[in-house]
Amino acid sequence: MPPIALLICDDSSMARKLLLRALPADWNVSVTHARNGVEGLAAIRAGLAEVTLLDLTMPEMDGYQVLEAVRAEGLSTQVIVVSGDIQDEAMRRVRELGAIAFIKKPAEPELLKRILAQAGLLQAAPAQPVVRESAAQIPFDFFDAMREAVNVAIGQAAALLARVLDVFVHLPVPNVNLLDSGELHMALADAREDPQSTVVCQGYIGNGIAGEALLIFHHCSVGDMARLMKRSALDYGDQEMLLDLSSVLIGACLSGLAEQLDVMFSQGHPQILADRAQLDSLASNARSRWKQTLAVEISYRLDGYDIHFDLLLLFTEDSVERLRSKLDYLMG
Incomplete structure (x- = not known):
């Protein structure tokens, strides 16, 4: 089975690094990174995001605007918001805009795995070990x-x-x-x-x-x-x-x-x-x-x-x- 196309959209390289580290070790995904909503939306339009892990607070285009554009254009991606903004109203708004789940930062690996499983996004463990980008390869200052x-x-x-x-x-x-x-x-x-x-x-x-x-x-x-x-x-x-x-x-x-x-x-x-x-x-x-x-x-x-x-x-x-x-x- 081919890997799932996963988009991690966050302006912080530290946040992307932590998210990559939190992914299930045996989840077969090909990862694309986006540093803001503009880059993220382009990746979704290009078919690089069957699943999107989306931050809310970003420059140029924030997560709310990405969700609005995904809904307006009928784009195909399942969005899980991973954000430090844990206001109840923020959670309500993103669900109204089509996000399937909300996870507070920093993402807990077990919670992320449970949400992915509940959404039917985890395949059976692949026969070969999963090889993907290491979190250590993402630089941050x-x-x-x-x-x-x-x-x-x-x-x-x-x-x-x-x-x-x-x-x-x-x-x-x-x-x-x-x-x-x-x-x-x-x-x-x-x-x-x-x-x-x-x-x-x-x-x-x-x-x-x-x-x-x-x-x-x-x-x-x-x-x-x-x-x-x-x-x-x-x-x-x-x-x-x-x-x-x-x-x-x-x-x-x-x-x-x-x-x-x-x-x-x-x-x-x-x-x-x-x-x-x-x-x-x-x-x-x-x-x-x-x-x-x-x-x-x-x-x-x-x-x-x-x-x-x-x-x-x-x-x-x-x-x-x-x-x-x-x-x-x-x-x-």
Whole structure:
């Protein structure tokens, strides 16, 4: 029996590597890789995807758009979504769009095998050993690994926010960069120069990893924030509302990241940086202490609310090697 054409569609080489490792050892498949939805859809159209393992959060074309195109064009593939976005609404949407199953990242081999078996996608064990690409052949670097760990973490955070606040969170592809002190000033420029933005800062530390979380609210409606927090805008002070929402958002993201890295973070009290001088001071202090900062930027948008905000995680220079070792261990 010829091998099944399998497509693994994910922008992260680390995620593709982990998925390849999770496949049943005796599953006879020929594997095609796609780094985004555009490449994935082209592979499906070319008949290279009897089965598709599909991520949701990708650049150029996300997983939802791929599912919509597959349904609109009547393309033949059985899609299993493998995603860090584990919001109940995300699971409902992908099933509505035709996915046969949803697996949270990182995929557990036994669960993946059970779902494949239930869908009738596992053939009898082949007479000859299966020869296919080894997961070790897929290269990845620190930034890709960090981006994927953050991707899974913010998916867990979004699921918590969705339950606590009864809202659907649109998740982005996180940006991960190593910034020198001058570039950090530039990264904070928009927040410093925009009088309508509000910045909340909260420190964190744990297991040799430390940094500052900055939550930057852009042109947010106070009324929408009050509605989100289920409070009266008249009885609930603006600063109190921002601090409460920030505690939920920053805490949820750090908790998800801590779970991925097997660490435990202690968090300081959040505080509002009331003027631009405080942002300048933060950047200046960083410049005096570190040559470089690992910066993770995540942009959030909430369904049905005039609320848009960026979460910027700034890891100290000393934290980078600790993060590298944690991610290397995660990859085994």
